[in-house]
Amino acid sequence: MVMQGTKEMEEATLKEEVGSMPKEEPALHSQLDGPRRRTLGDHLGTKPGVQVKPERSPGKDCARGSWAGSWVADRSGVSVDDFTPPASGACKFIGSLHSYSFSSKHARERPSLPKEQLERKRPKRDVEPSCSSQPLGHDKAVTEVSPTSSLTATPQKPSQGLSASPADLTPRPAAEAVLGRKGDTDANPMSINEVIMSASGACKLIDSLHSYCFSSRQSKSQVCCLREQVEKKNGELKLLRQRISRSDSQVRKLKEKLNEMKRNSFPYLNSLISQDCETPQLNPVMEPLSWMLGTWLSDPPGDGTFPTMKPFQYLEEVHISHVGQPMLNFSFNAFHPDTRKPMHRECGFIRLKPDTNKVAFISAQNTGLVEVEEGEVNGQELSIASHSIARISFAKKPHVEQITRKFRLNSDGKLEQTVSMATTTQPMTQHLHITYKKVTP
Numbered sequence: 001m002v003m004q005g006t007k008e009m010e011e012a013t014l015k016e017e018v019g020s021m022p023k024e025e026p027a028l029h030s031q032l033d034g035p036r037r038r039t040l041g042d043h044l045g046t047k048p049g050v051q052v053k054p055e056r057s058p059g060k061d062c063a064r065g066s067w068a069g070s071w072v073a074d075r076s077g078v079s080v081d082d083f084t085p086p087a088s089g090a091c092k093f094i095g096s097l098h099s100y101s102f103s104s105k106h107a108r109e110r111p112s113l114p115k116e117q118l119e120r121k122r123p124k125r126d127v128e129p130s131c132s133s134q135p136l137g138h139d140k141a142v143t144e145v146s147p148t149s150s151l152t153a154t155p156q157k158p159s160q161g162l163s164a165s166p167a168d169l170t171p172r173p174a175a176e177a178v179l180g181r182k183g184d185t186d187a188n189p190m191s192i193n194e195v196i197m198s199a200s201g202a203c204k205l206i207d208s209l210h211s212y213c214f215s216s217r218q219s220k221s222q223v224c225c226l227r228e229q230v231e232k233k234n235g236e237l238k239l240l241r242q243r244i245s246r247s248d249s250q251v252r253k254l255k256e257k258l259n260e261m262k263r264n265s266f267p268y269l270n271s272l273i274s275q276d277c278e279t280p281q282l283n284p285v286m287e288p289l290s291w292m293l294g295t296w297l298s299d300p301p302g303d304g305t306f307p308t309m310k311p312f313q314y315l316e317e318v319h320i321s322h323v324g325q326p327m328l329n330f331s332f333n334a335f336h337p338d339t340r341k342p343m344h345r346e347c348g349f350i351r352l353k354p355d356t357n358k359v360a361f362i363s364a365q366n367t368g369l370v371e372v373e374e375g376e377v378n379g380q381e382l383s384i385a386s387h388s389i390a391r392i393s394f395a396k397k398p399h400v401e402q403i404t405r406k407f408r409l410n411s412d413g414k415l416e417q418t419v420s421m422a423t424t425t426q427p428m429t430q431h432l433h434i435t436y437k438k439v440t441p
C-alpha cells in the first residue's frame, strides 16, 4: 500500500511538475548528465567511474534509485553498485523519496528564474552539446559556456561557480536547501552548488530513514551470527555426548571384564556373590539401629579396668554392616596400643524384634565365650545385658557370669561403648570404656 501510495503521489507530482515545468527542463537535465557534470567531477578531483568504497553513512547511501542519486554518486566517484546490501522493499521506497524530493524541488525552483535570464540562456544551451567536441581547451570551454549556464555559475555569485571549494559542497539542512539564500529565491537562479547542497540536505533527511533499514539489517546479521554460534556449540555438544556415550560403553566393558577375571580367580564365589556388588538397601526392620552402621576406629584408645587387674589401654577397630537382611553384622577387633598385636576379638549379629525396640546381641568371642545379650534401643542409645552365656570347657577362670553393655552415638558423631561384667569373684564392675570415630559409612 505504501509503495502504491508513493507511486501515485509520484505520478501526481510528476503531472503537476510537467504542467508547470518550463520547456527547457529536459535540456537542464541533459546538462546535468552531459559534459558539464563531468567537468564538475573532474574539478573535484574524482575520476568518474572509479569506484571509491563509501563509508557506510546514510548520506552516501542516498545515491540509490534516482537520477539525482546517480548524479551524486558519479560526483563522488561511487557507483550505485557499490552499495553491497541488496535493495530491500523499504530501501526502494526510501529511494523513491529521493526522486520525488529532488526533482520536485528542482522543478519548483526553476520557474523563479527571471525570464530574461532564461531567454539569454536558451541559445547558448542549444550549442552546449557541441562543447564536448570543441577543439578548444577545457578552460576556454568553461570560460565561454559557463556564464550562460544556470547550473555552472551565476553573475550574482561568481565565487560559487565551478571553482567551488569542497567546503562549498557541504550539505546544508534541507530547509535551507529548499529555500535557498534569503532574498535569492525569486531573484536568482540556483547555482550548481545550491542544487548540490539542496539535494544533499534533502538526501540527508531521507537517508536518516535508510539508517533504520541498515540497523535492522545489522541486527539481522547479528542474529544470524549468534545462530551460527549456537549451531556450532550444539555440534560440539553432540560430539561430547557421543564421546561420553563411548566412554560409558568402555566402562561397561571393563566392568564385565573385571567380573569375568574375578570369577576366574575365585570360582567358588561365582554362585555366592551377586554380579553387581553394590550395597543393598538397609532392611527397614533395622532402621532404629542404622546409627551404628559403619567402620569405627578407637579415638582415643580404649580404657580397660577391673578390680583384679592393672588398668590398660587398647586400640579397637569396629565394623558394623548389613547385607539387606533384618540384622546387623559386627566385628570388634582389639589391638595392643604399642605392639599392635591382636588382642580380644568378637563377632556376631544384632537383631531387632520387628515392630518393637527389643534388641538381641549375639556374640562369639575368641576367649571361648559365646553369649546372648538383650535389651532396648532408645533413640541413639542401645542398652543390653547378658541373657545367656556359654563357654568352652577349658575357658580360663575366673568365669564371667554377667555382662552389660551400652552403646551410644554422641552429639559429636562418635560412638561410645561401655562394658561392665561380673565374674565369679567380682561384682558387676566396669571393664571397658571406649569411643570410636567413624572412618567409613
Ligand code: HEM
Binding pocket: 304, 306, 308, 309, 312, 314, 334, 335, 343, 344, 369, 397, 398, 399, 400, 403, 419, 421, 423, 426, 431, 432
Ligand atoms: C565383653 C567382652 C569381654 C569380656 C566378657 C571379658 C572378660 C574378661 C574376664 C572375665 C577377664 C578375667 C578377669 C579377672 O581375671 O578377674 C578379663 C581379663 C582381661 N581382659 Fe577382658 N573381657 C572382654 C573384653 C576385653 C577386651 C575388648 C579387651 C581388650 C584388649 C580385654 C582385655 C582384658 C585383659 C588385658 C585382661 C587381663 C588379662 C587377662 O586376663 O587376659 N577384655 N576379661
